[in-house]
Amino acid sequence: MKTQLKPAREVFKGILPMDYSAHNKEVDALWAAYRANKPPRVPMVLGVNCRYIMLDPQYNPEGVCFRQVFEEPDLMLEMMLRFAYFMQFHLPSDRHMGLPEYWTADVLCMNTYEAEWFGAQREYINNDLPDCRPFLNDDNKNDLFNRGIPDPFARNAGFVRDCCELFKCRIQQGYAYEGIPLTAVNLPALMGTDGPFTVACAIRGASEMCLDLYEDPGYAHELLNFITEATIVRIKAWRKFFGQPEVTPDAPFAFADDSIALLSKDMYREFVLPCHKKLTSSLGNPALRGSTHLCGDATHHFATMRDELNIFSFDTGFPVNHGDLVQTLGPEVSINGGPSVGLLLQGTPDEVAAESKRILREVMPHTRRFVLREANNLPPRVPEANVAAMYAAARSMPY
Numbered sequence: 001m002k003t004q005l006k007p008a009r010e011v012f013k014g015i016l017p018m019d020y021s022a023h024n025k026e027v028d029a030l031w032a033a034y035r036a037n038k039p040p041r042v043p044m045v046l047g048v049n050c051r052y053i054m055l056d057p058q059y060n061p062e063g064v065c066f067r068q069v070f071e072e073p074d075l076m077l078e079m080m081l082r083f084a085y086f087m088q089f090h091l092p093s094d095r096h097m098g099l100p101e102y103w104t105a106d107v108l109c110m111n112t113y114e115a116e117w118f119g120a121q122r123e124y125i126n127n128d129l130p131d132c133r134p135f136l137n138d139d140n141k142n143d144l145f146n147r148g149i150p151d152p153f154a155r156n157a158g159f160v161r162d163c164c165e166l167f168k169c170r171i172q173q174g175y176a177y178e179g180i181p182l183t184a185v186n187l188p189a190l191m192g193t194d195g196p197f198t199v200a201c202a203i204r205g206a207s208e209m210c211l212d213l214y215e216d217p218g219y220a221h222e223l224l225n226f227i228t229e230a231t232i233v234r235i236k237a238w239r240k241f242f243g244q245p246e247v248t249p250d251a252p253f254a255f256a257d258d259s260i261a262l263l264s265k266d267m268y269r270e271f272v273l274p275c276h277k278k279l280t281s282s283l284g285n286p287a288l289r290g291s292t293h294l295c296g297d298a299t300h301h302f303a304t305m306r307d308e309l310n311i312f313s314f315d316t317g318f319p320v321n322h323g324d325l326v327q328t329l330g331p332e333v334s335i336n337g338g339p340s341v342g343l344l345l346q347g348t349p350d351e352v353a354a355e356s357k358r359i360l361r362e363v364m365p366h367t368r369r370f371v372l373r374e375a376n377n378l379p380p381r382v383p384e385a386n387v388a389a390m391y392a393a394a395r396s397m398p399y
Contacts, residue, residue, distance in 0.1 A: 002072065002074070002075070003062070003064060003068055003072060003075050004062070005062055005064070005075070005078050005079070005082065006061065006062065007178065008081075008082050008085040008086070008177075008178050009178065011059060011061060011082070012059070012085065012086055012089060012090065015089035015090070016089055016090060016092055016097070016388075018092070018097070020097050020098025020099075021098070023092075023097055023098075024096045024097065024098065027094045027095060027096060030043055030094055031043065031094070034368075034371075037368050037369070038368070039368055039399065040398055040399060041394060041395060041397060041398050041399060042360055042363075042364065042370050042371065042372050042394050042397070042399075043094040043371050043372070043394070044093045044094050044338075044371070044372040044373065044390065044391050044394040045093050045094060045095070045336065045371055045372075045373045046091060046093045046095075046373060046374060046378055046387070047315070047373060047374060047376060047377045047378060048087070048091065048374075048377065048378040049083070049377070050079060050080060050083040050108065051129060051379075051380055052083070052086075052378055052379070052380050052382075053082065053083050053086055053380075054066065054069075054079065054083075054380075055128070055129075055380035055381070056380045056381050059086065064079060065124070065127050065128075066110075066124060066128070066129055066130055067124045067127065067130075069108060070108070070122075070130070070159075073162065073163045073166050073167075074166070074170075076107070076108050076163065077105055077163075077166075077167055077170065077175075078177070079108075080105060080106045080107075080108060081103055081105065081177040081178075081182070084103060084106075085177070085178060088100060090384055091378075091384060091387045092387065092388055092391045093387075093391055094394075099180065100180060101180070102180060102181050102182070102183040102184075103177055103180055103181070103182045103183065104182070104183065104184040104185065104186050105167045105182055105184070105185050105186065106185075106186045106188075107160050107163040107164055107167065107185070107186075107188045109156075109160060109188055109189035109190065110129065110130050111194060112130045112131060112132045112156075112202075113156060113157075113160075113189050113190060114193065114194055114199045114202070114231075115132040115199065115202040115203050116132060116155055116156040117150055117154070117155055117156060117157050117190070117234070118144065118150060118199070118203050118227070118230070119135060119144070119147075119150070119155070119203070120132035120133065120134070120135050120202065120203055121133070121135070122156070132202060132203075134201075134202065134203055134204055134205035134208070135203060136203050136204045136205075136208075136223075137208075138208075141204065141219065141223075142219075144203075144223070144226065145222065145226060149226075149229065149230040149233050150230065150234075152233060152234040152237035152238060153237070153241075157190055157234070157238075160188050160190055161241070164185050164188065167182070167185045168185055170182060171183060171184070171185070187242060188238070190234060190235075190238050191235055191238045191239060191242070192235070192254070192255065192256075193231045193235070193255050193256070193279070194256050194257070194258070195255055195256050195257025195258065195259070195260070195276075196224050196227045196228045196231065196257065196272065196275040196276075196279075197209075197224065197257050197259045197260050197263070197271070197272045197275075198256070198257050198258050198259040198260075199227050199231075200220075200223055200224055200227055200259075201259045201262075204223065206259065206262065209223075210262060213263075213267055213271060217271075220271055221271065224271060224272065224275050225275065227275075228275040228278050228279060229278075231279065232278070232279065232282045232283060235283055236283070246283075247282070247283060247284065248283065248284045248285065249284075249285050250285065250288075251284055251285060251288065252280065252284045252285055252286065252288040252289065252290030252291070252310070253279060253280045253282075253283040253284030253286075253290065254290055254291045254292065254293075255276070255279055255280075255292060255293075256292060256293040256294065257272065257276070257292070257294065258293075258294055258295040258296055258298070258317075260272055260294070260298050260301055261294065261295075261296035261297055261298040261317075263301075265300055265301065265304065268301050268304065269304065273304065273308060273309075276305070276309055277308070277309065280309055280310075286309070286310055287310065288310070289310055289311070289312040289313070290309065290310055290311045290312070290313070291311060291312070291313035291314070291315075291334075292305065292309075292311050292313070292314055292315070293315040294314060294315060294316065294317065295315075295317035295376040295377070296317040296318070296376075297316075297317060297318070297319055297320055298316075298317075299316065299320055299321075299325055302314055302325070302328075302329055302333075303328065303329065306329060306333060312332060312333050312334060313333070313334040313336075314329075314333070314334070314335055314336065315336045315337075315373075315376065316335060316336060316337035316375060316376065317337075317375050317376040318340040318341070318342075318375040318376065319340070320337050320375065321362075322335065322337050322338075322359050322362055322363050322370070323359075323362030323363055323366070325337075326362075326363045326366045326367040326369075326370060327366050330367075331366065331367045331368065331369060332369065333367075333369060334369040334370070334371065335363070335367070335369065335370050335371070336370075336371040336372075336373045337359070337370075337371075337372075337373065337375055337376075338356060338359055338372045338373050338374055338375055338390065339352055339355045339356055339359070339374060339375065339390060340374075340375050341374055341375065341376070341377065341378065341379050341382070343355055344374055344378065344379075344382045344386050344387070344390070345379055345381065345382050345386075347386065348386075349383075349385045349386055349388070349389035350389070352386045352389040352390050352393075353389040353390070353392065353393045356372065356389070356390045356393035356394065357393050357396075357397060359372070360372065360393065360394070360397050361397075364397070364399060368399065372390065372393075372394050374390075
């Protein structure tokens with residue numbers, strides 16, 4: 001039986017009292033000035049996805065769980081658009097807000113997508129977010145090599161492709177959400193990567209993978225190289241599926257690899273840096289300045305990644321000393337960071353504002369390439385007032 005959702009206008013009854021047209025003009029001017037390295041203040045962005053509304057009963061009164069949206073593609077489409085609608089009127093930041101002219105749809109993948117593609121089984125622990133247990137143990141750890149690189153559209157990737165096709169079909173049928181047409185499907189996560197070392201930790205186990213670096217370095221190299229080669233094959237196939245060039249000579253390749261926070265500088269250089277170089281040179285133009293997303297505190301690798309990979313834009317996590325970081329990397333490097341999600345979740349608006357201003361005071365004398373954001377990915381039930389307090393702090397402190 002198809003799951004029925006209430007209209008977004010019934011679920012989200014309160015909206016931010018702002019002049020959306022004026023806000024959007026301010027945002028456009030701010031980002032133009034930022035690109036020219038002359039921003040009048042520090043911009044603010046948010047890393048947030050549909051779990052923010054799905055795991056909060058006030059925004060998900062039907063109690064729809066992640067298992068359901070992965071089993072009903074049309075339900076996924078509607079839930080993703082409910083989240084998009086929510087973001088147009090809630091959680092202020094420096095992005096366009098208010099009713100859009102059209103919607104673009106996301107196919108939900110979550111951070112299990114690569115582990116699943118390599119053969120892990122998806123689980124829903126306590127009927128919550130999807131997760132995967134490591135499946136490469138000491139007895140079967142070479143099986144992955146024996147099976148070879150997976151088909152780029154196998155396993156969960158086939159489901160994602162089917163969702164993309166379904167969403168495109170809905171566009172052709174004139175699908176509209178809250179009276180606004182759906183016009184495009186966004187590129188799915190399978191066209192990117194969470195990073196070879198992070199994927200290795202997901203399918204082998206973080207402790208086991210770290211032990212392999214010491215006890216079986218040959219295997220560690222082989223696994224990381226295999227993951228890297230397979231990732232390149234998958235991304236090129238998906239680019240072709242979307243009518244894109246397999247290699248983008250006019251753009252760098254952006255990637256993530258959160259788990260490198262576990263590694264020393266020497267371990268990163270020996271085991272992971274060669275994989276990152278292969279990714280960036282095989283999929284984009286490494287001569288162009290690139291970007292990376294790294295949760296946690298991986299700042300001890302940033303200088304190496306700047307110098308060896310030409311990365312000049314870093315997402316950061318927690319804990320990070322932002323003032324020291326911007327001085328160490330220099331004024332040309334963009335750093336995105338801010339208050340911890342713990343403070344945003346449990347603190348008061350005054351506490352959030354104070355912490356945001358403290359961070360801004362640390363960085364503003366040394367750079368115009370800082371962007372304020374949560375550290376890192378906004379969890380459900382963060383009070384909207386706390387996000388508003390962070391945004392107000394950014395707007396209150398001109399350079």
